[in-house]
Amino acid sequence: MTSSNSSSQFVICIDMELTIALLVLLVMKPGSMTASWSVTFKDPDICAVRGSSVKFRCSYNYADGETVQKTAWYKGQSEGGIWRRVELSVLPLYQNRTEYQGDRHHDCSLVIHDLQHNDTGYYYFRFDTDRYGWRSKASVHLSVTELSVRVYPVTVRAGDNVTLQCGTSCQPSSTVWFKDGRPGAKPEFQAQAEDSGNYMCAIEGQKLLRSGPVALDVQYPPLNVSIEVSHPGPLANGSVNLTCSSAANPAADSYTWYKRTDSFSSSSLLQVGSGQVLSLQVVEKSHRGAYLCQARNSLGENNSTEVPLAAEETDIDLQIILIGIGVKVGILVLLSLALIWVWRHRCNSAVDEEEYVNDYENISISQPHGFTENHV
Known part of the structure; x- marks a missing residue:
């Protein structure tokens, strides 16, 4: 009885050793299950911009005679300190954003649309045949970045x-x-x-x-400095405002006004005011001239072109001019009358003299008979 039990245990041990040896040979044999079953990622490390779409290019192989029944993508997540693979189809975050472009033959490509920062992570693929299930040991790492x-x-x-x-x-x-x-x-x-x-x-x-x-923000000194006159054209007595403007960054913080006193001298500029607006309260002849504005900020300064300012002739000036013209006309009239009077006086004198001579000759002709004229 004891001998029979020992023989049975020996046979069982022999069978186990043969089974293990057979499994080892099967694993090492070319074309075996481990050699023909695989998942390959074309680009295992992908970086994409938030809001874009990304494609995981993937292929898989299995033994001849097998038929693929199911394919699925997973994302690795740490839950309670344990790394787990969670199928994308059950994660609300990926609803309507994933598109499986592979098939049940050899293509396992996946597209994720409208990438968000929390899409960053590791992704795995698994497929199941009639008899076996195979999942990738390697993964695709996705990094979602911002520009x-x-x-x-x-x-x-x-x-x-x-x-x-x-x-x-x-x-x-x-x-x-x-x-x-x-x-x-x-x-x-x-x-x-x-x-x-x-x-x-x-x-x-x-x-x-x-x-x-x-x-x-490009900073620059004043450019395009210009002057605007509140009342363009000839100016009567009253007031006029000259406003200086420019394009500058930072804005001009200083304005200086100058008046040219001599058009033939480049140094004949007289400072007449400061501030963005120059007010001339009484426009007189003394205000006539060419004005320019200098705008300045922390980066430099620039000048406007000169603007001429001409005062209109006032009523008093016109009265003076009219009086002067009247005086001149009066003098001319008086001179004309004097000349006429002199001319007429001379004409009258000549007529009187001629009449006198004629009267003398008439007296000589009308002498009485018997009067003898003495001739010398």
Whole structure:
């Protein structure tokens, strides 16, 4: 009895050893289950911009004669300190955002739309056949990033060289730039006043997914300094305001007014006031001349073009002119009358003399008979 039990235990041990050996040979044999069952990810480390779509390119293999019955993607999550794989179909976060583009043959590609920051993580694939289930040991790691723009230098003045950088944790890729919503901006340029605005960047091919805007504030001294006259044209007695304006960043904080006293001298500028508005309360002849304004901020200064200011002739001036004209006319009339009087007086004298001579001759002719004229 004892011998029979020992023989049975020996046979069982032999059978177990043969079974183990057979399993080892099966695992090591080319074309075995472990060699023909696999999941491969084309890009196991993916970085994408928030709001974009990403595609996990995946392929899988299995033994001939098997038929795939189910495929599923999972996301790795830590729950209570234990790493678990949770199927995407049961996670509310992925509802209506995942699209399985694979099949039940060899393609296991997956697309996730409208990426959010909490999509960052590890993803796994599993498929089941009639007899076996296989899940990937490797994973796809997804990083969701945000685009951001930085400006160098921080403070920009007209003439400075400016560099715009599009920041992302993804690998460097081609970017496109926008200024105030319009494409075509350059990431490097020499700043001018008109370059102030809001700049955004986007990844080439994803122009609708733009970064948040960053403001570029280009500082410059006063430009386009001009003068506005409250009453253009000839000015009568009263008041007139000259207003100085300019384009400047920061805004001009000082205005100085000058009047040119000599049009033939470049140094004949007389300071006549300060402030953005110059008020001339009584416009007289002394106010006639050319005025200019100088605007200044912390970066420099600039002058306006000269504006001529001409005073209109007043009523008193007209009266004086009329009186002068009247006096001149009166003198001319008096002179004319005097000349006429002299001329007439001379004419009358000549007529009287002629009449006198005629009277004498008549007396000689009418002498009485017997009167003898003596001839010398």
